[in-house]
Amino acid sequence: xxxxxxxxxxxxxxxxxxxxxxxxxxxxxxxxxxxxxxxxxxxxxxxxxxxxxxxxxxxxxxxxxxxxxxxxxxxxxxxxxxxxxxxxxxxxxxxxxxxxxxxxxxxxxxxxxxxxxxxxxxxxxxxxxxxxxxxxxxxxxxxxxxxxxxxxxxxxxxxxxxxxxxxxxxxxxxxxxxxxxxxxxxxxxxxxxxxxxxxxxxxxxxxxxxxxxxxxxxxxxxxxxxxxxxxxxxxxxxxxxxxxxxxxxxxxxxxxxxxxxxxxxxxxxxxxxxxxxxxxxxxxxxxxxxxxxxxxxxxxxxxxxxxxxxxxxxxxxxxxxxxxxxxxxxxxxxxxxxxxxxxxxxxxxxxxxxxxx
Numbered sequence: 427x428x429x430x431x432x433x434x435x436x437x438x439x440x441x442x443x444x445x446x447x448x449x450x451x452x453x454x455x456x457x458x459x460x461x462x463x464x465x466x467x468x469x470x471x472x473x474x475x476x477x478x479x480x481x482x483x484x485x486x487x488x489x490x491x492x493x494x495x496x497x498x499x500x501x502x503x504x505x506x507x508x509x510x511x512x513x514x515x516x517x518x519x520x521x522x523x524x525x526x527x528x529x530x531x532x533x534x535x536x537x538x539x540x541x542x543x544x545x546x547x548x549x550x551x552x553x554x555x556x557x558x559x560x561x562x563x564x565x566x567x568x569x570x571x572x573x574x575x576x577x578x579x580x581x582x583x584x585x586x587x588x589x590x591x592x593x594x595x596x597x598x599x600x601x602x603x604x605x606x607x608x609x610x611x612x613x614x615x616x617x618x619x620x621x622x623x624x625x626x627x628x629x630x631x632x633x634x635x636x637x638x639x640x641x642x643x644x645x646x647x648x649x650x651x652x653x654x655x656x657x658x659x660x661x662x663x664x665x666x667x668x669x670x671x672x673x674x675x676x677x678x679x680x681x682x683x684x685x686x687x688x689x690x691x692x693x694x695x696x697x698x699x700x701x702x703x704x705x706x707x708x709x710x711x712x713x714x715x716x717x718x719x720x721x722x723x724x725x726x727x728x729x730x731x732x733x734x735x736x737x738x739x740x741x742x743x744x745x746x747x748x749x750x751x752x753x754x755x756x757x758x759x760x761x762x763x764x765x766x767x768x769x770x771x772x773x774x775x776x777x778x779x780x781x782x783x
Contacts, residue, residue: 463504463515466630473498490525490726492762493518500573506629508642510585513626517575523762525723527566530580533649534559535618538574543567543605544760546711546719550607556615560606560652565710566719567605568760579622581649589650604710608652618652621645669694670704674716681721681745687714721745722760725753729765732772738765 463469472478478501479491493499500519505512535558543550543559545567553559561567563583610618621644627633628641673694677685690713691698705713725741739750742765747753757765 464506464626464630467504467506467514469502469504471502473500475499486526488723488727489527490523490723490730490761492523494521494523494762506626508625508629508638510582511579511625511642511645513577513579513622513629515575515577518571519573521572522570524569524571525566525726525761526569528561528563528580530563530583531586531649531653532559532561532578532580533618533652534561534576534578535615535622536575536577538572538576541569541571543569543607545605546715548711553607554609556609556611558608558610558615558618558652560608560649562604564708565605566723568762570762577622579625579645579649581646585646586650586653589646590653593650594654604707606652608655618648621648669696670708677717677720678724681717681724683746685714685717685746690714690717717746718756719760721747722757725757725765726761726768729768730772738769741765741769 470481472481475491475493478499479489482489482491497520501516503514503516505514507513537553537557537559539553539555539557541553545565621641625638625641625645628638673690676693677690687698687701691701694701696704701713705711705716709716711719722745725745725747728736728744729738729741736744738754742748742750742753747756754765757763761768
């Protein structure tokens, strides 16, 4: 291990793709001439997969990470923070499958060409050199990436929505909550890269607070440009946000119980059509697929916990999978490895904050 940064406030989950430029003492990254780790950035490097899992888990919460080649990981990340935005990069020398989630609006401005994003049973086309990725708050997905580097930024949802509401009050209640992968024209990419670079430089300690605020405002404005450009103007079903959150909490509390579409409709108090539209709006996947993915992630956390001696079969039954073969297939598709591989690599949880090992 080359060095370890302390936990960073409000960091973007690397499972979401939190960006990378190599630390100054690490291998050179090639994302852009100026989007590199500044000397004041918090940094972390490691060749050990378990260390990376534990670091990201302790910083951002549970996630899943699988590498696809038996060689040193060559992982490096950095992060800088403005009052309402976190920016940074990460790099890996090997291909990875990462399952994670984001808390704020995340813009992946650079990522390895050929990256595929999967949400539910839907897989994106491989990214190209002009592809950006815009991810709304609360989104969970799987990222399958070749070796290479990423650069990304997370914007506080309240700050982005304030800018959006000031510019387009009519758009605030429209369907803006879906993952988008716009191809940026040359001028768009230059403008976005320049705004990101300006904000990275404005995070240097000692920078005038007014200059930092102006740089952050310009960057958030550019992100809102992309949000509005990709806005889907179809209204979702009228399932209140609080009720939707209550339903998702109920699902997490009943993962081992039989759950049908009728069960979800009864708990939510709405019909099937409304429920389908609401989940597509909030999560990008149908409600029953959401249930399956929550079960898979719960099974992954349980299998990765080395403090007990439970089996793969027990995990499937515990979290609502009655057919072991289908459980194994869905698990591999979502998490990039088989349940038995996760169980074989299980480690006791670290002391202190819980994270994946």
